[in-house]
Amino acid sequence: MDSQRNILLIALALVSFLLYQQWNVAKNPAPQAIEQAQSSSSLPAPSFADELDPAPSQQATAKAITVTTDVLTLSIDTVGGDIVQADLNKYSAELDSTALFELLKNEAGHQFIAQSGLVGPQGIDLSSTNRPHYAVSADSFKLAEGQDELRVPMTYAANGIEYTKTFILKRGSYAVDVEYDVVNNSGNNATFGMYAHLRQNVMDDGGSITMPTYRGGAYSTEDTKYKKYSFDDMQDRNLSINLTDGQGWAAMIQHYFATAWIPRDEPGTNLYTRVIGNLADIGVRMPNKTIANGENAEMTATLWVGPKLQDQMAEVAPNLDLVVDYGWLWFIAKPLHWLLSTIHGFVGNWGVAIMLLTFVVRGAMYPLTKAQYTSMAKMRMLQPKLAAMRERIGDDRQRMSQEMMELYKKEKVNPLGGCLPLILQMPIFIALYWALMESVELRHSPFFGWIHDLSAQDPYYILPLLMGASMFMIQKMSPTTVTDPMQQKIMTFMPVMFTFFFLFFPSGLVLYWLVSNIVTLIQQSLIYKSLEKKGLHTK
Numbered sequence: 001m002d003s004q005r006n007i008l009l010i011a012l013a014l015v016s017f018l019l020y021q022q023w024n025v026a027k028n029p030a031p032q033a034i035e036q037a038q039s040s041s042s043l044p045a046p047s048f049a050d051e052l053d054p055a056p057s058q059q060a061t062a063k064a065i066t067v068t069t070d071v072l073t074l075s076i077d078t079v080g081g082d083i084v085q086a087d088l089n090k091y092s093a094e095l096d097s098t099a100l101f102e103l104l105k106n107e108a109g110h111q112f113i114a115q116s117g118l119v120g121p122q123g124i125d126l127s128s129t130n131r132p133h134y135a136v137s138a139d140s141f142k143l144a145e146g147q148d149e150l151r152v153p154m155t156y157a158a159n160g161i162e163y164t165k166t167f168i169l170k171r172g173s174y175a176v177d178v179e180y181d182v183v184n185n186s187g188n189n190a191t192f193g194m195y196a197h198l199r200q201n202v203m204d205d206g207g208s209i210t211m212p213t214y215r216g217g218a219y220s221t222e223d224t225k226y227k228k229y230s231f232d233d234m235q236d237r238n239l240s241i242n243l244t245d246g247q248g249w250a251a252m253i254q255h256y257f258a259t260a261w262i263p264r265d266e267p268g269t270n271l272y273t274r275v276i277g278n279l280a281d282i283g284v285r286m287p288n289k290t291i292a293n294g295e296n297a298e299m300t301a302t303l304w305v306g307p308k309l310q311d312q313m314a315e316v317a318p319n320l321d322l323v324v325d326y327g328w329l330w331f332i333a334k335p336l337h338w339l340l341s342t343i344h345g346f347v348g349n350w351g352v353a354i355m356l357l358t359f360v361v362r363g364a365m366y367p368l369t370k371a372q373y374t375s376m377a378k379m380r381m382l383q384p385k386l387a388a389m390r391e392r393i394g395d396d397r398q399r400m401s402q403e404m405m406e407l408y409k410k411e412k413v414n415p416l417g418g419c420l421p422l423i424l425q426m427p428i429f430i431a432l433y434w435a436l437m438e439s440v441e442l443r444h445s446p447f448f449g450w451i452h453d454l455s456a457q458d459p460y461y462i463l464p465l466l467m468g469a470s471m472f473m474i475q476k477m478s479p480t481t482v483t484d485p486m487q488q489k490i491m492t493f494m495p496v497m498f499t500f501f502f503l504f505f506p507s508g509l510v511l512y513w514l515v516s517n518i519v520t521l522i523q524q525s526l527i528y529k530s531l532e533k534k535g536l537h538t539k
Contacts, residue, residue, distance in 0.1 A: 065136055067152050069143040069169050071306070073100065074176070080131035081154050081165045083114040083176075086305045088257075095444050095453050103257055103305055111279065112200040112252070114259065114303055116165075116178050120192035120288050124156065124163060132156040134165060143171060160186035174306025175316045183296040191290045194299040196261040197283020198252045202231045202275065213255035217282040218323060219271055221248045226322035229273060234280050239273040243284075250282045251304075253323050256440040256455075262302040262317040307440040310337075324438045332431035336361075337439060344441070350454055351447030354436070354508055358515040361428060366523060368424055373527045378413045429513075436508045447511065454508035461503055463510040468499030470517035477524055 067074040075085035086104035093099040104112050117125025124132045134154035143150040152167040161184050168177035184190040217229040222245055246267040251260035261283050263269045268287040291297045314321040326333035344353040393400045442455045450460055472495045502510050
């Protein structure tokens, strides 16, 4: 198989991959929630939907306090103690913008908030209009210089029971602990349970054929490490899964960022979703606790609200780092991301790191590349014999096939030698595509000159055009035996088609492909010179 057909195979594989991944984003199959709920635990799942107001309304903020650390700025409503806004201090909303990226917000038409409360017989968060009005000591709290932890307590008392809801934030961390401390002096037993969910307007999954991003729900249980649960899934069926060991999480994810509630070692916790109107909830409901008079109890959940930083997320909860979704080639993409990050640690520029990663990857594949071109050269040498064989045998396909195989065996030629390296190279490209697509580190990261954001397309299309030119040069350096006019036209058009696709790709990925083509041209020249010295003609 010659290089021109290889290029056609690459194109077909790439287009098929793009179409498949876009279809997968749009049509992610819904998990069998009922079956999982039955298999996850023998405990009955709490009917949480019956405990809350069946008609959630737009959050009404009476008074909000501001909590600031080095990485987060939170706005917390004193009614209910919900986080109604979360700004990420180290991430801008847009390139070169002074405005911070707003992950949680409470705006008309786009509500995305993190709610938590207590329900049950002595619960205090039973409806959207009947929630506690917490008292706080100040309107704003800030992590001081040299301070590693910030605690923000909010208090409420009713019927002889004192409720303290404390937000605990740490320096450099996007994980916020929400801790309830309840002291019962009512004269009777008090029973309640904690819930924590994320509420967001039902939205389109988002994405495009060249950048298929996902926006929607996701969760993890002891049986399922990571599963997407889209808004469509939520509308089709409420999720209800009991966590036998209390290990798991419920999240809303989007491109580069994630928000998740993680219960803390509460066996029997129920993971749930519900949709009412245009609002979708996904969260966790911990089992009830009963406190005797004169006693106290604590309940804690952790909220991750920030970028998809794999190392930090893995420390917060098992499998939380899987929201960085590398798809089915994660076992290749994850090491590539690690290698890219390691290189960046030395060079300090993500564009340069991508270039060096390309040299590493192409260098590692050099034996495959050499085998590919050697096989192509041997196949070219056999073309006259194959042509004579066809003329001699005619239309007897069975005999032709037998004699061709005998010829390949005699000449020690593998007819698949030219395409096998290609088949092995495609998964690496696809895995790297996902590694670059899912790397929040590349967001708003400059390369040099006109490339100010490696996660966005080239504003002047210079890299895609250079990529197309390099692909055209590879074609010219790879003579073909194809004589069919239609195939020749397809091959000629291939660089144009690739260039069109890459116009809309993130510039970081286009940079990888361009450098890869340049390395291919260099390797191709060296290999051809070596083969010609051995008497294998490449032209």
